[in-house]
Amino acid sequence: MKVGIVGAGMVGAATANALVLGRAADAIVLVDIDRRRAEAEAEDVRHASPFAGGARLLAGDWADLAGAGVVIIAAGVGQKPGESRLELLARNEAVFEDVIPKVLEAAPDCVLLVATNPVDVMTSVATRISGLPAARVVGSGTILDTARFRACLAGHLEVAPGSIHAYVLGEHGDSEVLCFSAAHIGGIPLSAFAAQAGRPLDEAAMARIDEEVRRAAYRIIAGKGATWYGIAAGLARIVRAIDADERALLTVSSVGAAADGGPPLAMSLPRLVGRGGILRTLEPRLDAREQELLQRSAAVLRAAVGTRPESTP
Numbered sequence: 001m002k003v004g005i006v007g008a009g010m011v012g013a014a015t016a017n018a019l020v021l022g023r024a025a026d027a028i029v030l031v032d033i034d035r036r037r038a039e040a041e042a043e044d045v046r047h048a049s050p051f052a053g054g055a056r057l058l059a060g061d062w063a064d065l066a067g068a069g070v071v072i073i074a075a076g077v078g079q080k081p082g083e084s085r086l087e088l089l090a091r092n093e094a095v096f097e098d099v100i101p102k103v104l105e106a107a108p109d110c111v112l113l114v115a116t117n118p119v120d121v122m123t124s125v126a127t128r129i130s131g132l133p134a135a136r137v138v139g140s141g142t143i144l145d146t147a148r149f150r151a152c153l154a155g156h157l158e159v160a161p162g163s164i165h166a167y168v169l170g171e172h173g174d175s176e177v178l179c180f181s182a183a184h185i186g187g188i189p190l191s192a193f194a195a196q197a198g199r200p201l202d203e204a205a206m207a208r209i210d211e212e213v214r215r216a217a218y219r220i221i222a223g224k225g226a227t228w229y230g231i232a233a234g235l236a237r238i239v240r241a242i243d244a245d246e247r248a249l250l251t252v253s254s255v256g257a258a259a260d261g262g263p264p265l266a267m268s269l270p271r272l273v274g275r276g277g278i279l280r281t282l283e284p285r286l287d288a289r290e291q292e293l294l295q296r297s298a299a300v301l302r303a304a305v306g307t308r309p310e311s312t313p
């Protein structure tokens, strides 16, 4: 499949590299207002391609997105140290007003895959501007937070992250919800597994893991200015699910029924992803406290979306 990437900064370039190394695309087109940057990144990643599947890399114009099955939007500003994702909204909404119509003119049949922050609100914005059905506008949502959660649990429990079924839902941001209650390893609830493994998951351990996941971006941004490897791997995972029509269960964002029972809103829930984007949204089974936190997260996003007109699924 041909994949377009709009925004050839740290996230866009790392995603191109992850797609190449993961053999998740045949051709990748990088588009950026900074054409020189896009060309340099395309050339650099092109030199990784012979070590993997040989995907073609191009820095192009909008018209070069023609035929792309997925177009990833990673254009816009990122957080400065200490800044929250929601503070980026006004600046990145202006970028989307510019780029989304150009993408759709060139690639009217693509799935839009949104990475730009605040990613849930930007998914709502992209759905509104594009006029596409909600299923075709996928936000990376909490796919990264879910990976961080599994990585932390894997470290604590000394088990492979791939054997852990655990999810982060809600906002990709400060109000996200780590769902401990439904998490399991091989069908064994997390707490029972932890006891068997001699690695108790008490309140203190859960609070430490929560803090580690929720504050990960702030720590990384304080240390190196931005984050890119984790989200790049997550975006490549979503592209693979779409391309191979996997019906994979991923925590991604899309405008749809919200946890607070209000009008449609983009937030992360467990969703089946395959050809065409979101195929189905599942209702998570949470304990009462997590359910309440998820409703609060929806309220935070609803306040951020404000009075913007929403696209309904």
Ligand SMILES: NC(=O)C1=CN([C@@H]2O[C@H](COP(=O)(O)OP(=O)(O)OC[C@H]3O[C@@H](n4cnc5c(N)ncnc54)[C@H](O)[C@@H]3O)[C@@H](O)[C@H]2O)C=CC1
Binding pocket: 006, 007, 008, 009, 010, 011, 012, 031, 032, 033, 034, 037, 074, 075, 076, 077, 078, 079, 088, 092, 095, 098, 099, 114, 115, 116, 117, 118, 119, 140, 141, 144, 172, 226, 227, 228, 231
């Ligand atoms: N969803 C997630 O989990 C994550 C999201 N992000 C977000 O991804 C976005 C990009 O981050 P970085 O790559 O680090 O930023 P960056 O500053 O390195 O790259 C952004 C690129 O967008 C380009 N751009 C800006 N306006 C444009 C326009 N109108 N048309 C075409 N290109 C345009 C810039 O020239 C720049 O090359 C940020 O909003 C950041 O917060 C970052 C990490 C994780």
Ligand SMILES: CC(=O)C(=O)O
Binding pocket: 079, 085, 117, 144, 216, 217, 227
């Ligand atoms: C920057 C960002 O959203 C993250 O790393 O989670």
